Amino acid sequence: MRTTVGIIGAGPAGLLLARLLQNAGIAAVVLESRDREYVERRQRAGILEQGTVDVLRAAGVGARLDREGLTHDGIELRFDRRRHRVDLPALTGGRSVTVYAQTEVCKDLIAARLTDGAPLLFGAEALAVEGAGTERPRVRYRHQRRESVLECDYVVGCDGFWGVARAAMPPALTRTYERTYPFAWLGILADVAPSHDELVYAHSDRGFALLSMRSPSVTRAYLQVPEGTDAGDWTHGQIWDELDRRLEVDDPAWRLARGPVTATSVTPMRSYVHEPMRHGRLFLAGDAAHIVPPTGAKGLNLAVGDVVTFARALTTYTRTGETALLDGYSAACLRRVWQAERFSYAMTTLLHRAPDATPFDDRIQLAGLDRVTTSRAAETDLAEAYTGFPF
Incomplete structure (x- = not known):
């Protein structure tokens, strides 16, 4: 041929x-x-x-x-029990992302x-x-x-x-x-409507979490776990509990919606x-x-x-x-x-907690997140990269 x-x-x-x-x-x-x-x-x-x-x-x-x-039109950053929305079109001249x-x-x-x-x-x-x-x-x-x-x-x-x-x-x-990272992502698909209408990237002292979606009725979520983790080591209840802890914010109106988990996987980094x-x-x-x-x-x-x-x-x-x-x-x-x-x-290094992280490392990460959420220049840099570099 x-x-x-x-x-x-x-x-x-x-x-x-x-x-x-x-x-x-x-x-x-x-x-x-x-x-x-x-x-x-x-x-x-x-x-x-x-x-x-x-x-x-x-x-x-x-x-x-x-x-x-x-x-x-945005993503949400969570850290130190705070939440901050990054308005993508406002920072990039109208660009957005699509799930x-x-x-x-x-x-x-x-x-x-x-x-x-x-x-x-x-x-x-x-x-x-x-x-x-x-x-x-x-x-x-x-x-x-x-x-x-x-x-x-x-x-x-x-x-x-x-x-x-x-x-x-x-x-x-x-x-x-x-570069190989000393952690991985434990991911789930669940038959439950997403708990937030945009992606949530969460930093916590327990590790990173991401709240995402596949459709208006299907939630996609991830937890940072040690490299080499077997998905079978976690029960569905343990996964939801850990997501709850890592996504916690000072907002009594927000709740993590739980539902039947249809698939689990581990993604190396x-x-x-x-x-x-x-x-x-x-x-x-x-x-x-x-x-x-x-x-x-x-x-x-x-x-x-x-x-x-x-x-x-x-x-x-x-x-x-x-x-x-x-x-x-x-x-x-x-x-x-x-x-x-x-x-x-x-x-990755801003949001994930390394296994050997020190209190100094933790404060550096929080300072980086504070910079992104208080400086328009730093927030614009993130938004421009997130919505994509020119082909």
Whole structure:
């Protein structure tokens, strides 16, 4: 099989890239090792930056997002039994964020691609990327128990940290930067209406908590727990009790609504960047190139920035023959990536309590939170980063 762009991975990055290329008249084939049901059910990110929402609308896949997505004009910070709302549009010239789960983004993009009859192969396991430094790279893959080859002009690896695309980058040209955090997130989905109409980020001497949502009737919440925690170590009652303690404020009118927990999970916390994000005609996007702790809600949005950058570069080359944007792909993406890494690290260290934290460390965190909530300049910096850096 032959195509212009071979895309490995049918997560939001790979699927959106295929859509953008299709809209530009550029042929692409998407290979996904899992089946459709798995892709449409795996729980991941749920916060879309303003830029991501705009891209999905412009790509023609924003109708259900506009009907069902929950636009949020603020977030709430809780610390020292206080609460402070960050007004995002007021601080950013009108930008906001939208709660719309990654699963729903994938469903919309899959439905659009299949409706158009464009190539999307589920159960197609990429085995290797070969000839990345040549003008004819290829992807060896296994589909329906048969090994095949996808001949390409370009390969884009949207297959995550453990995928074959990143492994095909020459080690001699590679630099990696990484930080592992000594805590994780214990997350729940619960069939109960959210206790607050916007996300709540809470700092406490017991650790971090996040109160979020998936819909008007489904709560998503997280607790900071030690690295290596097993979700089975916590009963549902213990989770709700701990959320209550960490979200406590001096406001007798506020109550945490409890309901049946339908799912639990543990998310490890790490920061990772792979440089460069391009070798020859192999390009990395999303988790194949970078990972952020989820505190800043940047993972999915960074992946969107990557594929928008690639699609724009290839479209420009196809129409004009100009290669500058393709040549500058890695540098352009990494500028945005490092800003997102900086913000995610800052939010993580500001809100989470380290296992070896001292009273001095605790007071520094409280001083940082006080600064954000009393200085318009500091609050604006947070709001601008939270709603998204330009693609």
